[in-house]
Each structure stands twice: as structure tokens, then as C-alpha cells.
Amino acid sequence: MEKIAQKFLDTSINRFAGASLALIIGLSTSTAALADEAYAKTLLKNMSDYMSAQKNISFSYDTILDVVTKDKQRLALAGSGTVAITxxxxxxxxxxxxxxxLEMLFDGKTLTLxxxxxxxxxxxxxxxxxxQLLDTLRDKYNRPLPGADLLMSNPQDQLMSGVTNIKDLGxxxxxxxxxxxxxxxxxxVDWQIWIAQGDRPYPCRYVITSKTIAGSPQYSIQLSDFKSGDAVAVDDFTFNNSTNAEKIELKDLPNAEDLPSNFVRGKAQ
Known part of the structure; x- marks a missing residue:
């Protein structure tokens, strides 16, 4: 009887120890996930604060816009450009x-395209x-500036609105x-961001993946030659019509998007 009792006790201890270990592992995983989420929030806030604090910013960029055709072929359209902000x-x-x-100039009063x-x-x-310019371009004229969320005075507010899950991927x-x-x-949408390590935590790459369009197309922007503060060259933001360009109505300005003229936007699914 004593042997049977001892065997039962040993088995119970082992089961309890196993259950406790599983519980500890589960709690550790949850705690680690929360720690990663908190750290990710801190990194994003540091980026946002850094970008907000810069009076002068300039960079070059490369974009990739995915489009999905009716026959489900996924195509990538590439573009490049520059941005300077004071x-x-x-x-x-x-x-x-x-x-x-296209070239865009804004002097605080007038937008010239x-x-x-x-x-x-x-x-x-x-x-x-x-x-206000970035909001108007997106909401009123449907001509969003590439990476506009990153250029607002408080990028964190734009980026974190509606976020339900956060991961730190190293x-x-x-x-x-x-x-x-x-x-x-x-x-x-799902979105990812790569933020430069060190004392200049600027965004290096930003990728948005649609969850409402078949094929989950992506839009990505990658920044290069990023400068801020006194390193930014002095720029002139006024329009000088040195080429005697013809003035037209906004609705008549072609090539507003990185899309071929024979492409037609479909509905989200």
C-alpha cells in the first residue's frame, strides 16, 4: 500500500510540476509579448518625436506600388522622387x-503642381x-504625397490610429x-516600418499591405540620403515659371499617379 501511495504521490507531483512549468512558460511568453509591444511603441514614439522636432528635412525615396489585375496577376510599379520640408x-x-x-511646390499659401x-x-x-497641405491633398484632391503619414507634425497619431496588434521583429x-x-x-491593412538605430531614428522603410483587396497588394517607400537640421540645403519654395509653362486647371493635369493611363481602378473586395 505504501508503495502504491508513494507511486501516486510521485505521479501527482510530476503532473503538478509539469502543469506549473506549462503555466510559467505561458506567462513568460505573454509577458515577453507585452514587453516587446511596449518596446515597439517606445521605438515608434522616438521616431515620431525625432521627426516632429526637425524644422528642416530632406530625403530621396523609391516606391513600389503593387497592382492586381482582373486575372489576378500581381504587378509592381516603381517610382522615385525627393522631398524637402521646412x-x-x-x-x-x-x-x-x-x-x-511631377514637381510640387508649397509656400504656405499656394500649391503649385x-x-x-x-x-x-x-x-x-x-x-x-x-x-494641412497633406490632409487636403489626400482628402480633397486624392493626390496623397508618398509617405505622408511620416511627414506629419506627429507621425505617431497617424500611424497608431486603429492599431490592434504590435510586434517587435528585431x-x-x-x-x-x-x-x-x-x-x-x-x-x-497591415503595415511595417524600419527605423534607423542610434540618435537619428528616422524611418528608412515603410510598407503597407491591403487586407481588403484580393492578392493583398502592397505599397512601399524606402528613404535614402536622409538629412535634417543644418545639413539640409537651403531651398526656394516659390514658383518661378522659367520654362514658360502653360497654366491649366487641376483636373486637366495628367499623370497624377504612378499608374499607366490604360489602368482602371477596381473596387476593394
Whole structure:
């Protein structure tokens, strides 16, 4: 009987120890996940605070826009450009692809869009800050500036709205710069960001993946030659019509997007 009792006791202890170990592992995993999430939030806030604090910013960029055809072929359209900002209300940007060659100037009062290939331009009165310009371009004119979320005065507010899941994926290297790699989930999109390590935590790469369009197409922007503060060259944000470009209405300005003219937007699924 004593042997039977001892055997039962040993078995019970082993089961209890196993259950406790499983519980500890489970708690440790959960705690680690929460720690990673908190650290990821801190890294994103550091990036946001750094970008917000810069009066002058300039960089070059490369974009990839995925499109999915009716027969489910996934195509990648590439473009490049430059951006220069002097806060609170000055911006110059260029955008070049196989289907677009545009320049944008904003002096705090007037937005000028120049179609360089056809030597035409249009102007719209948009008095206000860079934030107001970016919102107006996206919401009123459906002409969002590439990486606009990263250029607002508080990028964290734009990026974190609606986020339901956060992951710290460790480090990666973008353009030779070691970065912290973070991943976030929202209802309609997943997005990832690579943030430069060190005392200049600027965004090196930003990728958005749609969850509402068949084929889950992505949009990505990769920054290079990032400069801030006194390292940014002095720029002129006023329009000088040195090429005698023809003035047209905004609706008549072609090549507003990185899409071929024979592409037609479908509905989200």
C-alpha cells in the first residue's frame, strides 16, 4: 500500500510540476509579448518625436506600388522622387516614374503642381501648414504625397490610429543602415516600418499591405540620403515659371499617379 501511495504521490507531483512549468512558460511568453509591444511603441514614439522636432528635412525615396489585375496577376510599379520640408509651411517634392514626372511646390499659401514632361502647371490656394497641405491633398484632391503619414507634425497619431496588434521583429538593414523592424495590424491593412538605430531614428522603410483587396497588394517607400537640421540645403519654395509653362486647371493635369493611363481602378473586395 505504501508503495502504491508513494507511486501516486510521485505521479501527482510530476503532473503538478509539469502543469506549473506549462503555466510559467505561458506567462513568460505573454509577458515577453507585452514587453516587446511596449518596446515597439517606445521605438515608434522616438521616431515620431525625432521627426516632429526637425524644422528642416530632406530625403530621396523609391516606391513600389503593387497592382492586381482582373486575372489576378500581381504587378509592381516603381517610382522615385525627393522631398524637402521646412516647417511649419514649406514643401518641395518631385515624383518620377514611367507614367509620371511631377514637381510640387508649397509656400504656405499656394500649391503649385508642375507637369514637367508637358511643360504645364496648375495652382491651388491652400493656406496653412504642411499638415494641412497633406490632409487636403489626400482628402480633397486624392493626390496623397508618398509617405505622408511620416511627414506629419506627429507621425505617431497617424500611424497608431486603429492599431490592434504590435510586434517587435528585431533588427534589419535598409540601404546599409541598421534598423529596428516593427510590424502593426489594423482592420483593413497591415503595415511595417524600419527605423534607423542610434540618435537619428528616422524611418528608412515603410510598407503597407491591403487586407481588403484580393492578392493583398502592397505599397512601399524606402528613404535614402536622409538629412535634417543644418545639413539640409537651403531651398526656394516659390514658383518661378522659367520654362514658360502653360497654366491649366487641376483636373486637366495628367499623370497624377504612378499608374499607366490604360489602368482602371477596381473596387476593394
Amino acid at each position: 516647417r511649419p509651411d514649406k514643401l518641395r517634392g518631385t515624383r518620377t516614374s514611367g507614367f509620371a514626372d 508642375i507637369g514637367k514632361g508637358k511643360n504645364i502647371y496648375t495652382q491651388v490656394e491652400i493656406p496653412g501648414t504642411v499638415d 533588427s534589419g538593414v535598409i540601404g546599409g543602415t541598421e534598423c529596428d523592424h516593427l510590424a502593426f495590424r489594423k482592420k483593413d
